[in-house]
Amino acid sequence: MSKVYKSIDELTANAQLACRTFLAECEKCGLKVRITETYRSQKRQNELYAQGRTTPGEKVTWTLNSRHTGRRAWDICQTIKGREYDNSNGFFDKCGAVAKKLGIIWGGTWKTPDRPHFEVSKSWTLPNGYKGEEHDMEEMKKLQEKVAILEKRVTELEEETAVYNYIDENMPGWMKEITVWARDNGVITGTGNGWGMTKTKAETLVMIKNAHKKLN
Ligand SMILES: [Zn+2]
Known part of the structure; x- marks a missing residue:
């Protein structure tokens, strides 16, 4: 079997941003996510496609054309030992909801669901108005400074009037x-x-x- 890539760095630039933002949002929601695969070589995709068809084992994929080979998809599981793919706690659905909010495609919505799978199109960007943690802090700081100036001005006006x-x-x-x-x-x-x-x-x-x- 060919090498399995798990690093986010293997993805395209906008897919990296999508994946990292997705992970950050999942963490905020208390979802313990582990990346199991990112980029996939065509050789490995072919091997996976052969499984259950010309080679032994269960069928694991329905296509030879995966966004994994285009470096725009990643697979996940939860970090609970022995229950990595158990969805009885709604883990994958919750991750799917996070993805939806970010404009990321979730495999769980497909006709043949692939719940651990997430992907983005070539043109994916952060949704308009999306504010991550860093942006929020920056905005908060600016707002605090503005309030301080206004409070000082009110004191001056009180003294003046x-x-x-x-x-x-x-x-x-x-x-x-x-x-x-x-x-x-x-x-x-x-x-x-x-x-x-x-x-x-x-x-x-x-x-x-x-x-x-x-x-x-
Ligand atoms: Zn996948």
């Missing part, structure tokens, strides 16, 4: 000082509802006070 009607402990010290000066010098007279001091108003009063100093 806060209204202080009374000269008391709530009013910042520098503002208290200028309000007292402005009141004592008749620059502000109040509205009857308090001083209505804001940061901008207080800063303007400071400029007036500085001008007064020079004028006197």
